[in-house]
Amino acid sequence: MLRRTLIALAVLFAAVVIVLPVAAILSRAFAEGVGAWWAAVSDPETLQAVWLTVLTALIVLPLNILFGLCAAWAIARFRFPGRRALLILIEIPFAVSPIVAGLCFLLVYGAYGPVGGALQPYGLQLMFNLTGIVMVSLFVTCPFVVREVLPVLQVTGEDEEKAALTLGANGWQIFRHVTLPNVTWALVYGAILATARAIGEFGAVSVVSGAIRGQTMTLPLQIELLYNDYNTTGAFAAATLLTALALLTLVLRGAITAIHPAHGARP
Amino acid sequence: MTLTVQSISKRYDGAAVLQDASITIRDGEFVALLGPSGSGKTTLLNVISGLVQPDAGQLLLDGRDITALPAGARRFGMVFQSYALFRHMTVAQNIGFGLQVLPRGDRLDKAGRAAKVRELLAMIEMPDLGDRYPAQLSGGQQQRVAMARALAIDPALLLLDEPFSALDAKVRHSLRGSVRDLQRRVGVAAILVTHDQAEAFEVADRIAVMNGGRIEQIGTPEELRAAPATPFVQDFLTAA
Numbered sequence: 001m002l003r004r005t006l007i008a009l010a011v012l013f014a015a016v017v018i019v020l021p022v023a024a025i026l027s028r029a030f031a032e033g034v035g036a037w038w039a040a041v042s043d044p045e046t047l048q049a050v051w052l053t054v055l056t057a058l059i060v061l062p063l064n065i066l067f068g069l070c071a072a073w074a075i076a077r078f079r080f081p082g083r084r085a086l087l088i089l090i091e092i093p094f095a096v097s098p099i100v101a102g103l104c105f106l107l108v109y110g111a112y113g114p115v116g117g118a119l120q121p122y123g124l125q126l127m128f129n130l131t132g133i134v135m136v137s138l139f140v141t142c143p144f145v146v147r148e149v150l151p152v153l154q155v156t157g158e159d160e161e162k163a164a165l166t167l168g169a170n171g172w173q174i175f176r177h178v179t180l181p182n183v184t185w186a187l188v189y190g191a192i193l194a195t196a197r198a199i200g201e202f203g204a205v206s207v208v209s210g211a212i213r214g215q216t217m218t219l220p221l222q223i224e225l226l227y228n229d230y231n232t233t234g235a236f237a238a239a240t241l242l243t244a245l246a247l248l249t250l251v252l253r254g255a256i257t258a259i260h261p262a263h264g265a266r267p
Numbered sequence: 268m269t270l271t272v273q274s275i276s277k278r279y280d281g282a283a284v285l286q287d288a289s290i291t292i293r294d295g296e297f298v299a300l301l302g303p304s305g306s307g308k309t310t311l312l313n314v315i316s317g318l319v320q321p322d323a324g325q326l327l328l329d330g331r332d333i334t335a336l337p338a339g340a341r342r343f344g345m346v347f348q349s350y351a352l353f354r355h356m357t358v359a360q361n362i363g364f365g366l367q368v369l370p371r372g373d374r375l376d377k378a379g380r381a382a383k384v385r386e387l388l389a390m391i392e393m394p395d396l397g398d399r400y401p402a403q404l405s406g407g408q409q410q411r412v413a414m415a416r417a418l419a420i421d422p423a424l425l426l427l428d429e430p431f432s433a434l435d436a437k438v439r440h441s442l443r444g445s446v447r448d449l450q451r452r453v454g455v456a457a458i459l460v461t462h463d464q465a466e467a468f469e470v471a472d473r474i475a476v477m478n479g480g481r482i483e484q485i486g487t488p489e490e491l492r493a494a495p496a497t498p499f500v501q502d503f504l505t506a507a
Contacts, residue, residue: 159351162318167365167420168339177364181355 025243029236040237045214049222050241056130056218057198060137064194065187067138068145073179075146076153077161090146093139102207105136128210133218136204141194148190149183156182189256196249200242219245268294268329268423268456275314275324277307277480284310285321286480292424292456297447299459299467302477303503308460309428311477315458316426317341328423344417344455348429350409352401358412359384359397365420387415390449407438414446418453425450425457431466443470464504476500 030037040046074080075087093101109116109126116126126132160182164174180187202220209216217225219242226235270292277285285307292298300308313319315326317338326334333341344365353361363384366375375383388394391411401409410430417425430446431439447470450457461467467474468488475485476499484496495501 156354157349159347159349160353162338163345163347163351163416164353164364164368165318165338166316166341166343166345166426167368167416168342169364169368170339173368177368178353181353 022243025236025239028232029240031236032233036233037237037240040231040234041241043234045217046219046222046226046234046238046241048214049217049219049238052130052133052217053199053219053245056133056137057195059134060141060198061191061195063138064141064145065191067142068149068190068194069183069187072146072149072153072183076150077158090143093141093143098136098140098201098203099207101139102136102204105132105139105204105208109135127208128212129216132208132210133205133216136208137198137201140201140204141197144194144197145187145190148186148193152183152186153179185256189253192249192252192256196246199245199249270315270424270456271325271327272311272315273325273327275311275321275326277310277314277319277321284480285314288324288477288480288482290475290482290485292458295451295454295456297450297457297459297470297472299461299471299474300477301461301464301467301474301503303462305479306477307480308462308477310480312426312428312458312460315424316343316345342420342422343424343426344420344422345426346410346413346417346428346430348432350401350413350433352409352412352416354401356400357397358393358399358401358404359388361401361412362387362397362415362419364416383419387419390418390452391415405438406434407442410434410442411445414449418449418455422455425453425455427457427459429460429462431461431463439466446470476503478503 029040071086071090075083106127107113109132111117111120111125111127119126126135160178161174164178169177200220201218202224205218206221206224209218209221211217211221211225213225219238223235223238223242226238272288272290272292275285275288276283288307288311290298300311302308310319314321317333317336317340321334324334325332328341353364356364359381363380366380366383369375374380384397385394388397391414393408393411396404396408401412404412410433413430427446431442434442443466459467459471471488473485473487474491476483476491478499484491484500486494491500491504495504
């Protein structure tokens, strides 16, 4: 009895919170037929938003992997002054509201900020363009890879690396043949989570993008814009694209869990 | 090959873990560093391996000062307490790792490396298990793979850090004999770190009894039994 009640509750919760909204997106997007949906998603402004979103994700991804690996390695393997501070710093993007983060970036890197102001005379503008969007996306997503890779590095310990060292391997060989294979799946997993977040990020990006139509609109911003324009079909059609991108990351995640069950089992 | 350990000292956060430790390991000899936990025996082994830099003292290999030489350049084969096998590599890949990471000029060709790995697999009596992964092996088998991996680089010296402590009593006994046997056949000098006096007495030619970062006495098992130099050695040996 208890078991059935619990299952029923879980199903109900999933239906109300997840299935119904996603179904609603689809039904609204296709309410005026596939033709109207196609017209909406092939709108140049929407396509531009899709491209900007994908471009941002593609720029942020390698930087996240690089930074995440370096930070996790440094924290796991070395004791240095500021190590604990770095651990806390990496968590900050999780704790700070994205919109506050966006405002902070504007304050520092905007035309009237200390950094942005200094670059202004050289014609370098950081905010209200792709650079600004990439910067805040990096801020929002930088914890993911570290948080996935660090515990694996800490569990696998240093013994394998020391063994490789005594066997004559150099630093690069140790990293390439011992460390990296041990964290590969955590790395891929963290990168997927970070990418999903970068694609869906709204708050921080909305502050620094400047919302120039057809230029600095990412997909989430474009959806809000269309919705506020009372273009419901357009908004929901664009939302199907964002949902599709999100589902794609879910499928990738599932594939990893299938190939490598031990990692997927971790929360 | 003769390794001379000369007045090695090491402090961690102000606490002395090694004080003026000196010992000479001769060609083909099996030496045990015996002592309770915290006596500095593992630190001394790590200094010899190059994984830890001493604060004072010297290491001389056949008269050449190797104190500042990096661990990889020393060519000492090390067997870790946890074995530290590379978990994503097969047994054969584990054993061949030290051969593969050599600079191109010094490296055997692929066939030569494979032949060497086969030879070592036969030596540890696991000729058909080269394709297994470490997780698919028993503790005793993992220990033998760790031995083979360390021997693959034709080490000048074999360093064994509590290599039997993770095994159950029965396997431990049979492996002691086979490790000693393997070491004799290869003819390499070996240093064994252990807290188990029975183990030290069974396999070692000479034993260095350590306490509080100092070497209290060095001698053959017979010498130690006949004439313990300090009350600590006397107590430690009779406590067994």
